[in-house]
Structure formats: C-alpha cells, structure tokens
Amino acid sequence: MxxxxxxxxxxxxxxxxxxxxxxxxxxxxxxxxxxxxxxxxxxxxxxxxxxxxxxxxxxxxxxxxxxxxxxxxxxxxxSGRSPLEAVSIGVPLEDGDITYRMNLVTVSDDEAFDQKTMIDHSAGEITTEEADQLVQSLNETLPLAGNQIYTGTSYRHCLVVHGGATGADHTPPHDILEQAIGTYLPKGTQAAYFTDLMEASVAILKDHPVNQKRIAAGKRPANMAWFWGEGTKPAxxxxxxxxxxxxxxxxxxxxxxxxxxxxxxxxxxxxxxxxxxxxxxxxxxxxxxxxxxxxxxxxxxxxxxxxxxxxxxxxxxxxxxxxxxxxxxxxxxxxxxxxxxxxxxxxxxxxxxxxxxxxxxxxxxxxxxxxxxxxxxxxxxxxxxxxxxxxxxxxxxxxxxxxxxxxxx
CATH class of the missing domain: 3.40.720.10 (Alkaline Phosphatase, subunit A)
Known part of the structure; x- marks a missing residue:
C-alpha cells in the first residue's frame, strides 16, 4: 500500500x-x-x-x-439528508430543487388513514428490486405535479420537487414506531401536498403484486410511502x-x-x-x-x-x-x-x-x-x-x- x-x-x-x-x-x-x-x-x-x-x-x-x-x-x-442520498443515486439536482427521503414503510390496516400505526420504517427491509417496481407504480399514479421519485436502495428512496420552497416539518418514520401516524403527518410548507401523496400511496400499494407476493411469503408489505428529510443541493x-x-x-x-x-x-x-x-x-x-x-x-x-x-x-x-x-x-x-x-x-x-x-x-x-x-x-x-x-x-x-x-x- x-x-x-x-x-x-x-x-x-x-x-x-x-x-x-x-x-x-x-x-x-x-x-x-x-x-x-x-x-x-x-x-x-x-x-x-x-x-x-x-x-x-x-x-x-x-x-x-x-x-x-x-x-x-x-x-x-x-443542507439536509435527502440531497446527499440524491447525489449517491445519481439524481441531477438544480439549484432550485428541494429533495425529500421517501421511505417505503409498513403501516397497520386500520381503515382510518390517521389511525394507522407505523409498524416498520423499512417494510421488512424490502429488496431494491421489489422497491423499484413499487416506486415506478407510484411515479405513474401519484399526483406528483411534475415531480419525480427516484429509486435508491431497499426502503430508502428520493423525491425531487422542482422549484419548491423549504420549510416542511416532517417526522422520520423510525421515530414513531408502534405509534399512530395521525399526530406525525406533514406540517409546514406544502403539508397538504405531502399528506395527499402519503394517503394516495396506500391505495396504490395495498394490492400491488409485489406486496401480494410478500404477504404470501410471510413478509411485511411496503404499503405506504412516507416523506421526510427535506434538503437542498449540497455544497x-x-x-x-x-x-x-x-x-x-x-x-x-x-x-x-x-x-x-x-x-x-x-x-x-x-x-x-x-x-x-x-x-x-x-x-x-x-x-x-x-x-x-x-x-x-x-x-x-x-x-x-x-x-x-x-x-x-x-x-x-x-x-x-x-x-x-x-x-x-x-x-x-x-x-x-x-x-x-x-x-x-x-x-x-x-x-x-x-x-x-x-x-x-x-x-x-x-x-x-x-x-x-x-x-x-x-x-x-x-x-x-x-x-x-x-x-x-x-x-x-x-x-x-x-x-x-x-x-x-
């Protein structure tokens, strides 16, 4: 050496x-x-x-x-967690972009959205191959308003919001294990946008073939997208x-x-x-x-x-x-x-x-x-x-x- x-x-x-x-x-x-x-x-x-x-x-x-x-x-x-993850994934960031971590998580099946319990912040450590299929479905179906989710590794992914504003107040999912999510839903800048995405993700992911196979195999499903970790382009x-x-x-x-x-x-x-x-x-x-x-x-x-x-x-x-x-x-x-x-x-x-x-x-x-x-x-x-x-x-x-x-x- x-x-x-x-x-x-x-x-x-x-x-x-x-x-x-x-x-x-x-x-x-x-x-x-x-x-x-x-x-x-x-x-x-x-x-x-x-x-x-x-x-x-x-x-x-x-x-x-x-x-x-x-x-x-x-x-x-x-300058935030998610932009560093974006750099690793190879996401091209412009100066005005705002980034967010997107976890694929496991929540309980309670009918009321805000009563669901955060069971696992990692969706049973889902594989990257499975996660990529879910991310593509979310990109195709969620009301992202021109923004995009990029596949990372396992349960860890990245949303890029173009021309956004900082000031979101989001809670990491690993901080609220075994707790109802209602108190911890997004607050601050664009709170309604992120809450709508999270709620809409439940219906998209619930019966996805990837999750059906995971449940049949006794694994935890990735049945919700959780956004957090706001950041801006690192320097x-x-x-x-x-x-x-x-x-x-x-x-x-x-x-x-x-x-x-x-x-x-x-x-x-x-x-x-x-x-x-x-x-x-x-x-x-x-x-x-x-x-x-x-x-x-x-x-x-x-x-x-x-x-x-x-x-x-x-x-x-x-x-x-x-x-x-x-x-x-x-x-x-x-x-x-x-x-x-x-x-x-x-x-x-x-x-x-x-x-x-x-x-x-x-x-x-x-x-x-x-x-x-x-x-x-x-x-x-x-x-x-x-x-x-x-x-x-x-x-x-x-x-x-x-x-x-x-x-x-």
Missing part, C-alpha cells in the same frame, strides 16, 4: 452502535455484553473518550452525525481541500455514499453490501484496502447495529457489533501491520440508537483514536460507553476528531 505520507487513516463506524442500559441484558449495554477483544485492545492502546456528534438544536440523524465525523461542522455545511468543500488527503467511503447506504461523493471522495459499489446485519463484511473490507493502495484515507460504514437498535433487538445488535470486531477490525489490523506502515484508526458510532428507545439520541458517544506510532494519553480498560466516560476525555465538537485523526504526529 502506497500513499503520500506513508500513513494510513481509517474511520471504522458502527452506525448507532452506542446504547443505554438494556433491562433484558441485566442493565448492561450491547457493547458491554458483546465479545469484542479487538475493540478492547484498541481502547487500551489508544485514546478513548466521549464525543458529541450532534450540535445543539440539530436532529440526531445519521446525516448530521456522519457529516460531523467526516470532519464537516454541521452548523456550516448541513461541501472537497475533503482534499480541507484536509489534504484523498480516499473513499465504503458503505451500502446511499446517504454515506452521497456524502463521500459530495466531498470528492470515491464511493465504490460493493456486491452484497446491504446495510443490514448480513452485509458483505469481507467485500467491504477488501474495497477499503483497495482504496488505501493509492490513497491516504478510507471511511468504512456499517449500518447493522443501527437497524438492530430500531428493531429493538439486543441479540441482533450484539451480533452486529461482534461481527465488526471479528470480521472487519481484526483482519484490517492484521493487513495494516503486514504492510509495515504506520496507521491511525478512529473507531466509533455516529450516534446512539438505544434498544429501549428504538430511535436515535443526541447523547455523547464512545470513540477510540488509535495511533500505531504513538502511546495513548487516555487509554481505557476496554470499549464501552461507561469505560469511555471513565477516562474523563470529552470532545465537545465532533467535527474536530477528523483533524485529530489526520494529525501525523
């Missing part, structure tokens, strides 16, 4: 990996229960502490949090201009790929990368190592712990964390050591997705900054929320971590 200064810089991000004490785990967090010997070794040999990735007044989403971890102050650079200063490094982002999620592309980084497609527990860990690691052959920096993103948090499934979250330790960090460090080059690793979540909350929170999260060529000043006994807190090391502005990672000495 060759690069400009002979140093490799890696972010390994387990989305939503941090948590609160879980009653089903005898008051421990998934990180405290998980068997993560490589994480623990990194915490003992690196600087470990807590970091704020969500500025005050900002929603605790993966968009704000990952923008922050990548070294961009959200206060200066955040990020190139990563190379800010930090003097080239590299890439390895993720299955359009948001992260779009963030990388908007920052001027590579964002390769990895076959079998799903954004779930059963992603292609080895393929993503191989893609990261390939990026490092000719670049300094790679940002590896894994969505599995976050999805488990939304599902409220502690066993799934523990498994997702353990897979990161065994199938990503351990072989990654072996490869880096084999190369003989010095390297820095930043290991962290972007935010917490607590099992008991089933959504994101804004509390500070545990990080490890490991430097192969330096002794730590804030080592921990291992990697968990409590052990990171016990070091007394707190970073109040999360976007500053990137400069710390990239510091060569």
């Amino acid at each position: 060759e690069s400009g200064d002979g140093m490799k810089y890696i972010v390994l991000l387990g989305d939503g990996m941090a948590d609160f004490p879980v009653p089903a785990l005898e008051g421990k967090t998934p990180l405290e229960v998980a068997q993560i010997p490589t994480f623990d070794q990194l915490a003992r040999e690196g600087d470990t502490g807590l970091v704020h990735t969500i500025p005050e007044g900002y929603p605790p989403g993966s968009d704000v949090a990952n923008l922050c971890v990548m070294g961009y102050d959200p206060v200066a650079f955040y 990020l200063t190139p990563f190379k201009e800010l930090y003097g490094k080239t590299g890439g982002v390895v993720s299955a999620v359009d948001l992260l790929k779009g963030l990388g592309l908007a920052a001027g980084l590579e964002a390769p497609e990895v076959e079998g990368a799903t954004g779930t527990l059963d992603t292609n860990y080895e393929g993503k690691l191989a893609a990261a190592l390939d990026i490092l052959k000719n670049n300094d920096f790679v940002y590896m993103h894994f969505e599995g712990p976050d999805e488990a948090g939304h599902h409220g499934d502690p066993a799934e979250k523990i498994e997702a964390i353990e897979r990161l330790d065994k199938r990503v960090l351990k072989p990654l460090m072996a490869k880096l050591a084999e190369s003989g080059e010095d390297y820095h690793i930043l290991l962290m979540p972007d935010h917490a997705t607590p099992i008991v909350e089933r959504t994101h929170t804004s509390n500070p999260i545990p990080f490890i900054l490991y430097r192969s060529n330096q002794a730590p000043t804030h080592p921990a006994q291992g990697y968990s929320e409590k052990m990171a807190e016990d070091t007394g090391y707190l970073i109040r502005h999360g976007h500053e971590l990137m400069a710390m990672l990239l510091a060569g000495a």
Whole structure:
C-alpha cells in the first residue's frame, strides 16, 4: 500500500452502535455484553473518550452525525439528508430543487388513514428490486405535479420537487414506531401536498403484486410511502481541500455514499453490501484496502447495529457489533501491520440508537483514536460507553476528531 505520507487513516463506524442500559441484558449495554477483544485492545492502546456528534438544536440523524465525523461542522455545511442520498443515486439536482427521503414503510390496516400505526420504517427491509417496481407504480399514479421519485436502495428512496420552497416539518418514520401516524403527518410548507401523496400511496400499494407476493411469503408489505428529510443541493468543500488527503467511503447506504461523493471522495459499489446485519463484511473490507493502495484515507460504514437498535433487538445488535470486531477490525489490523506502515484508526458510532428507545439520541458517544506510532494519553480498560466516560476525555465538537485523526504526529 502506497500513499503520500506513508500513513494510513481509517474511520471504522458502527452506525448507532452506542446504547443505554438494556433491562433484558441485566442493565448492561450491547457493547458491554458483546465479545469484542479487538475493540478492547484498541481502547487500551489508544485514546478513548466521549464525543458529541450532534450540535445543539440539530436532529440526531445519521446525516448530521456522519457529516460531523467526516470532519464537516454541521452548523456550516448541513443542507439536509435527502440531497446527499440524491447525489449517491445519481439524481441531477438544480439549484432550485428541494429533495425529500421517501421511505417505503409498513403501516397497520386500520381503515382510518390517521389511525394507522407505523409498524416498520423499512417494510421488512424490502429488496431494491421489489422497491423499484413499487416506486415506478407510484411515479405513474401519484399526483406528483411534475415531480419525480427516484429509486435508491431497499426502503430508502428520493423525491425531487422542482422549484419548491423549504420549510416542511416532517417526522422520520423510525421515530414513531408502534405509534399512530395521525399526530406525525406533514406540517409546514406544502403539508397538504405531502399528506395527499402519503394517503394516495396506500391505495396504490395495498394490492400491488409485489406486496401480494410478500404477504404470501410471510413478509411485511411496503404499503405506504412516507416523506421526510427535506434538503437542498449540497455544497461541501472537497475533503482534499480541507484536509489534504484523498480516499473513499465504503458503505451500502446511499446517504454515506452521497456524502463521500459530495466531498470528492470515491464511493465504490460493493456486491452484497446491504446495510443490514448480513452485509458483505469481507467485500467491504477488501474495497477499503483497495482504496488505501493509492490513497491516504478510507471511511468504512456499517449500518447493522443501527437497524438492530430500531428493531429493538439486543441479540441482533450484539451480533452486529461482534461481527465488526471479528470480521472487519481484526483482519484490517492484521493487513495494516503486514504492510509495515504506520496507521491511525478512529473507531466509533455516529450516534446512539438505544434498544429501549428504538430511535436515535443526541447523547455523547464512545470513540477510540488509535495511533500505531504513538502511546495513548487516555487509554481505557476496554470499549464501552461507561469505560469511555471513565477516562474523563470529552470532545465537545465532533467535527474536530477528523483533524485529530489526520494529525501525523
């Protein structure tokens, strides 16, 4: 592996990996229960502490949090989640376009629209192939008024409104699981337009052949379109201009790929990368190592712990964390050591997705900054929320971590 200064810089991000004490785990967090010997070794040999990735007044989403971890102050650079996803999908955006995330979700069969319950924000993690058929039906049938929905990945898609106005007040569907949707229907700019689209989508999707097949197979139907995540065309200063490094982002999620592309980084497609527990860990690691052959920096993103948090499934979250330790960090460090080059690793979540909350929170999260060529000043006994807190090391502005990672000495 060759690069400009002979140093490799890696972010390994387990989305939503941090948590609160879980009653089903005898008051421990998934990180405290998980068997993560490589994480623990990194915490003992690196600087470990807590970091704020969500500025005050900002929603605790993966968009704000990952923008922050990548070294961009959200206060200066955040323009919404959906435009980053649009960039990844390849949607051409004009300066006046407004973008929105469109989730294919599962809601209950209650007759009254506003009484329907949000059962699953991911429609049973519907496949992209199935979702594309539903998106095409929505484009053909919904009263979109000249606008268009673009197919993304799995349940995540993008609506582009031409010549619109910002000011919509929409709730993320993963924030209202098991709740009636009536209180959370769109408010603000064009509220009636979006509510009409959401209500009309129910009739279009209810008896769609894709959903009939899913129900017959015992899977959850994608029986409603839910719009949220308003944004405008992103304008990020190139990563190379800010930090003097080239590299890439390895993720299955359009948001992260779009963030990388908007920052001027590579964002390769990895076959079998799903954004779930059963992603292609080895393929993503191989893609990261390939990026490092000719670049300094790679940002590896894994969505599995976050999805488990939304599902409220502690066993799934523990498994997702353990897979990161065994199938990503351990072989990654072996490869880096084999190369003989010095390297820095930043290991962290972007935010917490607590099992008991089933959504994101804004509390500070545990990080490890490991430097192969330096002794730590804030080592921990291992990697968990409590052990990171016990070091007394707190970073109040999360976007500053990137400069710390990239510091060569």
